[in-house]
Amino acid sequence: MAIGAAELVDWGVFARVRAELGSGFVRILGYFREDGIKSVGQIEQAIRDRSAAALVLPAHTLKGEARQFGAAPLAELAEIIETTARRCVEARETPDELIEQVVELRPLFDATLKLFDREVNPIVERRPAGGGFGRKPAGGFGMAQR
Template identity: 60%
Template sequence: MGHMDAKLIDPAGFAQARTELGAGFVRILGYFREDGTKSVLAIEEAMRNRNATALVLPAHTLKGESRQFGAERLGDMAEEIETVARRCVEYHESPEELIETVVEIRNCFNETLVELEKASSPLVARKPAVFGRRPEGAAPSFGRM
């Protein structure tokens, strides 16, 4: 199963995170943005340097934080980077096989943030107001009939 086969955001995982984090959800999502940005930069830098050891920790961190919010695809990509990097360290290999995944991870991270922030916005649940006319079939709520 390729990364693109995984859902960008698992709705059940996202809902669980919102419930568990409660009022702190938006604040923690902000931390995810900051930490995730640092992790992606560290992954890219480690790949440029062909340093498998330096890939492990930021990939591990990004994996855990992504899965906390139900970000399946990003979590899967980070897990692949972490797993392959650990193997490369153990066998003294270059992590070259990860180039495509490392190149894709920034776009996936950005796309994931957009979706998480859109889904967590208090404006998402609101319906646009209809001024001047009542929507068809709506009962009057105040004023004259």
């Protein structure tokens, strides 16, 4: 699932949710981060344990929360994991067919979080290279060039 950064988040949905949540937005986004880290870890453990039943709830949680913030590719991948795991439970099969999707999950989640962080805290990405406040510029600011 090769997805470009521009396609990871529907910024219209993100902006709408940000406006609706107002001052609570950053707190709720923090819950998404915490819950997502926990869900991804539980999904990875469930696939290691070959437990389809243990995949369902964390995938369902991640799907809903990702959708809320406009992270459609993440939500879609979590939904594939959830629905396939449910089918495996009903058929009493191991979820081995989901290994590839579970391997894709953490990098997609991390990339999505990075975009959210950049949007919420743009200063993180704007630090000047090779200097910053209080550092002497390379050209010798205020000094005559020879």
